Amino acid sequence: MLITQLKIDGLRNLKQCSVSFDPIRKVSLFIGNNGAGKTSVLEAIHCLATGNSFRSSSLKHLIAQGVDAYTIFSKSYLSHSDSDLAIGVTKNKDGKGEARLNGEKIKSQETISSLLPVIVLEPGSFDLVIGSPEYRRRFMDWGVFHVKHEFWSLASRFKKAAKQRNALLRSHAAPSLIRTFTRQLVNLADSMSEARLEYFGALKDEFERVVAQLTDLENVEIRYNRGWSKEVDYADYLDANLEKDLEAGYTRYGPHRADLIIRVNGLPVKEVLSRGQLKLLVCALVLAQCRLFERHGNNETLLLLDDLPSELDEEHRNKVLQQLIAMGRQVFMTSVDLGGFSRTILEQTQVFHVKQGKITASTD
Ligand SMILES: Nc1ncnc2c1ncn2[C@@H]1O[C@H](COP(=O)(O)OP(=O)(O)OP(=O)(O)O)[C@@H](O)[C@H]1O
Structure with a gap:
């Protein structure tokens, strides 16, 4: 499964964000200043996949101030059936919400979690x-x-x-x-x-x-x-x-x-x-x-890497990324800038700028 589209609304400072991902370059790098909203993008993918954030158990803090609920929607491409899968979730501050798979209401988060296995490094x-x-x-x-x-x-x-x-x-x-x-x-x-x-x-x-x-x-x-x-x-x-x-x-x-x-x-x-x-x-x-x-035949694992560069020297950072890229996984990662990523890695990466809760694809 490959996420090809992501929409986030009402999660931390992210409002009405809509991003499309290139199915060829499977690594997406979100760059931006401190507090721009980069980690929140990964948090949104995590919430979609697991029902929870990886950095806070408090929905009150996760849902954007001034709104009642967050909404996250993804469109994914399934290579084995050559079809698209739409997953949408919404959750309010009481933890109540709704999840839909291709428009059909589903009861359990477990269904989404097994379709969208996610591993986080933060x-x-x-x-x-x-x-x-x-x-x-x-x-x-x-x-x-x-x-x-x-x-x-x-x-x-x-x-x-x-x-x-x-x-x-x-x-x-x-x-x-x-x-x-x-x-x-x-x-x-x-x-x-x-x-x-x-x-x-x-x-x-x-x-x-x-x-x-x-x-x-x-x-x-x-x-x-x-x-x-x-x-x-x-x-x-x-x-x-x-x-x-x-x-x-x-x-x-x-x-x-x-x-x-x-x-x-x-x-x-x-x-x-x-x-x-x-x-x-x-x-x-x-x-x-x-x-x-x-x-185990599960080739769909998504990787969320928040601030991978910190604490790793250039050689080790690129070694880790090379290993990930070699596995063919879809990777979403954040960094404050492009420094220290090798040219080989950047050639295989889609870069997005995050600024004050808005995400734009880099045109460079
Ligand atoms: N519930 C909320 N409603 C609105 N804004 C929020 C809420 N919770 C956090 N924020 C703000 O949203 C932004 C989220 O930042 P996030 O942690 O995603 O930034 P980042 O780009 O990863 O930063 P850094 O590089 O410092 O790690 C921050 O500016 C934070 O103050």
């Missing part, structure tokens, strides 16, 4: 390597979902079951009742962990390959921690730890505590690597995930 993506495990879980689960769509419902059923067990733990319910609920939780936890582990095996191989291509780092290791002790079944683990969970008032371990651990020479990366090296590891994770999507 300044907050550093959290993938230095932030709390939640970021890495979200990253991994997004990957699992795109190769196994049923994972979405599995994860939400697990969340619900864990919530029920926690309520029983907090109310000091009878252990026999807690055990009855635990059985369902265990089945869901096992299925989730199995899906994650399978995905992780493939991610690890790709990640190590990309790290070798992008960096000079040696002995970079990535491990998957499923969220509870390696040696024991989840059922036995929960049973043995029931007293402690009752004391805590919640299920302390399980898939909700899973993590990806990245180390270099056996040391935590955040303690020993520079900002640029950390960013390259983030890029490697993103590229690895993209390659996996591709391997």
Whole structure:
């Protein structure tokens, strides 16, 4: 899928913007001064694809001041069926809205998300390597979902079951009742962990390959921690730890505590690597995930790169972009200017100027 047209209205400072994209040059670069609205363009594509922004959970702040709702519309070209697909969403400050696919109302965001897989690399993506495990879980689960769509419902059923067990733990319910609920939780936890582990095996191989291509780092290791002790079944683990969970008032371990651990020479990366090296590891994770999507027949992943140039020297910046271009993905990225992009990259790039919330295609 290739987005050929994008219309945004009422999101941050973007008003009545309409842009067309060249189907040949798949990299679109939005340049402009600070506060011009470049990141907001990427945010709009993210909202369309996922229903959420990547930088704010507050709709009140995302929707432009003085208006009630945002509207985002895209037209995409589907090469496999040689047809166009129109996706439109609108959302108001209460989170209510409407989504349409080729004009037909649809109920679930999941339908759009599976059609429009999107991967973001933005300044907050550093959290993938230095932030709390939640970021890495979200990253991994997004990957699992795109190769196994049923994972979405599995994860939400697990969340619900864990919530029920926690309520029983907090109310000091009878252990026999807690055990009855635990059985369902265990089945869901096992299925989730199995899906994650399978995905992780493939991610690890790709990640190590990309790290070798992008960096000079040696002995970079990535491990998957499923969220509870390696040696024991989840059922036995929960049973043995029931007293402690009752004391805590919640299920302390399980898939909700899973993590990806990245180390270099056996040391935590955040303690020993520079900002640029950390960013390259983030890029490697993103590229690895993209390659996996591709391997699973999903060649449609869109990449949103917000301020890729920052922290990367010219050589590494262009290396990352070359890898992305070689994958044939549609890329939307931002930068304050054109400095530091190689001529080869710029030849394959469509440049747009963003100024005070208005977008115009460069005529140079
Ligand atoms: N709800 C809103 N309504 C109207 N304008 C908003 C709203 N939220 C943010 N803005 C403004 O919209 C603009 C959005 O900027 P954005 O972050 O997209 O800029 P940018 O071009 O990426 O800048 P930078 O280079 O500094 O990262 C800013 O000028 C901001 O003050």
